Amino acid sequence: MKQWLSAVVGLSFLASSSLNGIAQSPAPQPAYLSETPITAPHAMVVTIDHYATDAGVEVLKEGGNAVDAAVAVGFALAVVYPNAGNIGGGGFMLIRPASRKLAGGKPRFLDYREKAPAAATRDMYLDAKGNIIPHKSTRGEAASGVPGTVAGLTFAEKHYGRLGLAKVMAPAIRYAREGFVLDPEVAQLLHSSQMTPYADSRRIFQRDGDFYKPGETFKQPELASTLERIAADPDDFYRGKMAQQIADFEKANGGLITAQDLASYQCKERTPLVGHYHGLEVLTSPPPSSGGIVLLEILNILGGYDLPKLGPDRSPAQIHYITEAFRRAYMDRSDYLGDPDFNPHMPLKQMANPAYAAAWRTTIDPIKPSPSATLVRPAGFMPPAPDLAPIAHESNETTHFSVVDADGNAVSSTYTLNFYFGSGVTIGPLGFLLNDEMDDFTSKVGVPNGFGLIQGPANAIAPGKRPLSSMTPTIVSEPDHHFLFFKRPGQLRLVLGTPGGSTIITTVANDLISVVDNGLNIQQAADAPRFHHQYLPDILQFDKFFDPTTVAALKATGYKTMQQSEFDEKAPGVWGDSELIAVDPHKAPAKSTAC
Template sequence: MFNSRHSERRRLQVANWKVGFSGLLAAVALVIAGLNGRAEEAVYQHGAVAADHAQASEVGVEILKRGGNVVDAAAAVGFALSVLRPASSGIGGGGFMLIWDAKEQRCIVLDYRERAPLQATAEMFVEDAKKPEDDDKALPKRSVRGPLAAAVPGHVAGLCHAVEKYGRLPIADVVAPAIRLARDGVPADAQYVKTLKSSVTTWSKWPKEFRDKFAAFHDSYLLSGKPVKIGDTVTSPQLPALEQIAARGAAGFYAGHVAESLLELSRQNGGLFTAEDFRDVQPMRREPLKLSYHGYEVLTMPPPSSGGIAMLTTLQILEELQVKTPTASEADGVHRLTEAFKHAFADRAEFLGDADFAEVPVAKLISRDHARELASRIDLKQTQPTKTYGRFSPVNDSGTTHFSVIDADGNAVACTETVNTEYGSWIVEPKFGILLNNEMDDFAAVPGQPNAFGLIQSSANAVAPRKKPLSSMTPTIVVKDGKAVFALGAAGGPRIITATTQVLLNLIDRQQTPAAAVQAPRLHHQWLPDVLDLEPRLHRDLREPLTLFGHKIQERTGNAVTQAVSRGPDGLRAGSDARKGGRPAGW
């Protein structure tokens, strides 16, 4: 168990608060040193944090220096990212957290994914599903923008529970850095400016009567369309809500003035939230998925995440293929990895959903026998027709942030959080500045019916009251000799799964540092659409040989955004992905 909460709190009250596959991976990984600054290669002796914003990483270290543990640090980073990366995650969203407790030798898995309101129905988005996907002039679906898109947020409940149960510090101290950032403002970085500009452009193309429904979002998060340059100071409308959370914990969000305002907002705009939805919102404690891989124990997220199962399936398929026939070339290695991903994603589309509501054959899907059977279906010389992998339509998620924390004692946290697509539902409670998610879009709109491609949407991910939609989030911790050696994960919808898998392979099989592992060029294939995305270096070198395998190739500059930390004999390291401008921190 982490140190006693009450004794630690007493001690901290008098503290000084001024302290402000070998073969396969040779085929698909490339060390890129120095892309994200010299701090990436620093070695720390006490704690390390990797997040997709430099100030978020620094907040985590600040909490560690103040005597907080890895859980306190992770929660503080989560609240800070609500301010720093509101387009990706925040207090109006949800997430998954893995904690490794080295002293107790246990993995704690917290699921605080958003859940469907009690008044939600399986048919609520059937009409939306009839809209053509490629019609740029059609208004956004109700599952994407507007009050019906929002599921009941779990973010605040999850982080407050984690701090209360497994942390050392009072929740007020953990939220304090986020309050400071929201109040004093932060310099806009390139990612913020890019996202803001893109969202303003999207906003501007819709008719006025549609835009008027989201005036609070436009005025607060889009800054009324005001141009922002890199370095401009930006404050957050979330300050009043964060102050309520600091004062009252989770009750400051799910009860009292904040909850009343959210419920009134939902009533006025045709949403589904009720007072009962906000009662007793608690994270679910789940059992981690486990795999012994090359001398390490890999711990990752179970359903409603699809990422853990897909990653463990992929790793075992690769092992089976390597035993059968060693990798012959770089293109051969990429072909194998691609085919493994395609089978894993076909399984994801057919079987996966919230295991509290649907029969999900988890044990079978991550079994060695299943991986062996899938490996036997792979043609090492040629990719195969789409229908040979599966017949169920995938559902895509999006957005997210990931952060990882590790300390010298081998404790670690891997946490992925989200509001789904950029800026979620666009629904903002104006008094407290809360931006609500659009996670309802992650459900299957018309289960059991074929879509335009003849693929069936699985009933395992159908909408149901209090059900959680399928997610790709894949927070992962790797343990050796009873202590965490890696904590990692990614942001970016289904690309989370392929990116996290490749970073894990880089860390274990290629023995790369976190900095090198997260910067290495990546590929992505999710079975449907049947396209192999290659980042520029891979596209330049492998486009022609992979085309001979039958793959449809396209170049893509960014396949998800990853964060990783490690613990080794000489200390701790952290790597933040340059694809989103992150920077790690440590001490």
């Protein structure tokens, strides 16, 4: 199948933004609008790390499909990007087949999010006075949920891959056994104080204080052996000797994960959410991801506006309407969402109802912001919401990868350890870091977690429960074509995703809007400066390099604004990175710069 793809993995960089609608002044064309994406005629793998990308490309060249390549990438990132890539964490994988040859032609969503151990309790991170104990849910063994990554990746390979674990895991095993050359970014990240208190982490990743330098080869023999054992028998991680090693380590160090917790863990297949935006089908993530339904609610609200008529991309008028959609959708997120296995009656249909979006639009002032404290839901659509105090945001330390193979099958996958390097704890004999995903639960209803998103009782800690997430793997396509008794999947258009904690949803929304509404190519969309609002705290956030005149224009209308690390020269001041793929079936093939 000949198709034409373009791809990016992009960070926000210095760019200006023209003003329109709310205020107007002359401005040069933003720098990001001069960017062009990488293109290729057949297939594409996009990740945050070139070794992981190479692993996916290697597997595609060996005859693998998009799922094979995604599994190869997932295991490779566990080696070469240890701050977020993992086998000790969890995540989501969205699969869109191009035909019945894969998964019977039916889209699949794999939920391999971590689960709370059986010994977990609702108030386990509170002291005797009912106050949150600082860092207890983010550092050390007691911060970890039961890892799901190995279950998810091996399930995907077994059911939807072609090549088998031995082949798709070979690149990761090679990187761990033979080592890989550290780039400056990863070498610096290995200095993280999150790992320093823990002996095995300090020994493996920090060389007991003799920190690795850029250009050195980093080898991980314990992890290589672990990966070889998984490739030979993935069940060993959950029900074999490896599971017992994990349980023994946890017991000896005050953790909660037991052999029974591991044995009872399952990757779950859930039904993806489907919405529509300007004639395109949006396939996205169901709970325990909050990202998909919040994204669909945002798009439903914005679908009633002609955004380009308001002004160009990142103009104050566009930002105003987009922000107000963010505010309203995040309000619903905070009150209603959690693990569907524990909360089967979440009002997803109501949140995705176009009539509800239309009712929300009537509450949006064309000029002024709607203060979050005064926001009232339109009557007649949603069940009563609990009365909660606000909290703040969720981990940025996640990673995403997107894959399209030569047949047009697409995978969008996001997984995480939560904080950089998770809990900081490494199971020494096995060489991998444990997550600190328990912090994504509601430690105390109405009180901020480590990153500040509003958390309600639907996301309270309970044994065997999966915490709510903002991870939003998404795939956009043309609608399916129906012919009598069969259908043909519509043309794939976009594969989207990003890390960024609570900003994931808004970043995916902005990438999609920039491409679909504003006509940007995906490199321009990825490089455009980012903005975010999550209902509470009632702050419109901008990345460090956002045009200050645009920020000032929005502040003048009544928004409370904040620019990330605006005055810190050393801080990146941005969040997330967009790993995007676009398909253009109408463009003639040209020289490829990627697989």
